[in-house]
Amino acid sequence: MTDTLSFDQFTPDHLDGALHLSREAGWPHRREDWQFVLRLSRGVVALSGGKVVGTALATPFGAVAMANMIIVDRAMRGRGLGRSLMQRAMALVEAPEWRLVATADGLPLYEKLGFVACGRVLQHQGPVAAQAAPDGVEWAVQADLPALVALDRQATGADRADLIAELMAEGRLAVIREGGALAGFVALRRFGRGEVAGPVIAAGPDEAQRLLGFVFAQREGAFLRVDTTEAAGLAPWLAAQGLAAAGGGIAMRRGTPAAPETSPLQCFALAAQALG
Incomplete structure (x- = not known):
């Protein structure tokens, strides 16, 4: 130095x-x-x-x-x-818990600082293929914000209220409603070369695909990016929608993991590799 x-x-x-x-x-x-x-x-x-x-x-x-x-x-x-x-x-x-997404180059440093690998993040991007919008998904409204924050907390164990509010201000969110309650959501905002879809919070892969399919139907031909996880199992489906694999990273954690709430909800795509 x-x-x-x-x-x-x-x-x-x-x-x-x-x-x-x-x-x-x-x-x-x-x-x-x-x-x-x-x-x-x-x-x-x-x-x-x-x-x-x-x-x-x-x-x-x-x-x-x-x-x-x-x-x-x-x-x-x-x-x-x-x-x-x-x-x-x-x-x-x-x-008590730290998370990050590492590149291969950064991995040795993070390991020295006590971070442990816990999964892989897969980046998919490209122009979206034409498709019909699925049923049962609609754009969120501002009044949905508290419910969106609650769903995100159940899926991630993190209090990301400020992030969800920023996503609503900067972009748009789409939701699945069941019996008047929210059952999942996806955010869409400008990023990099085009737009990014994420986070995707849903109870299962079918619901995650419906949420992403709704966004894709609105953005035919647009350059979109989705950062999913290997464990989510969405990678083959994303590739079939025109979003090719484009590298990724290593999910890492340090410290005491947050106790997950009892919920079927999962995070199928990240808001960003920087934000989880």
């Missing part, structure tokens, strides 16, 4: 520098995508001569926190900067 290296709180003033780093790394994020995560998070930047050379964010979700947006300038790698950024960002949030 150089003598000019310093650390500072990640603020909106650092977004342009962070965007430069992510573009160099080949990430699809727009400035707005960084801003979306930053609004929900606390973080740290590393500065060298006033230039942003590293970032790390920590997003609190009640008993769960996500470590994310961890990136170091190529010229600064191999000096322990990633570890220092991670530790500083995680010190800003108290949570």
Whole structure:
């Protein structure tokens, strides 16, 4: 590390520098995508001569926190900067359980920090094939927000009320209603090269496919991304809808897992790899 290296709180003033780093790394994020995560998070930047050379964010979700947006300038790698950024960002949030999605390159660092692999995240993206909208799915309304937050908490064990509110403000959510109650939902918002569909909260794969099918029917030909999990079993179906496999990551956890609520609901697709 150089003598000019310093650390500072990640603020909106650092977004342009962070965007430069992510573009160099080949990430699809727009400035707005960084801003979306930053609004929900606390973080740290590393500065060298006033230039942003590293970032790390920590997003609190009640008993769960996500470590994310961890990136170091190529010229600064191999000096322990990633570890220092991670530790500083995680010190800003108290949570018994930490989660993240790792790249293969980042895996050794996260393992050294006590994270353990717990599954695979599969990225699918591409132009959506034409299809008919399934029955029983409709767009959510603002009054659905408390029920959406409750469904998400049951499926993830995290309190993501702020995230769900942001998703409603930034995009649209579609829901399955059964007997007047909500039984699942999917969010759709702008991201990267096009749009991202997620999270998908549902009781089973059939319901998850109905929710995604509803969104796909509205966006024929549009470039969409879905980050699912290997355990969810949706990958072959997503590929059949025109969303080809495009890499992914390793889901990791550290600490005491949040006690799951008794519920059949599962998370079949992520809001983002940064946010779970």
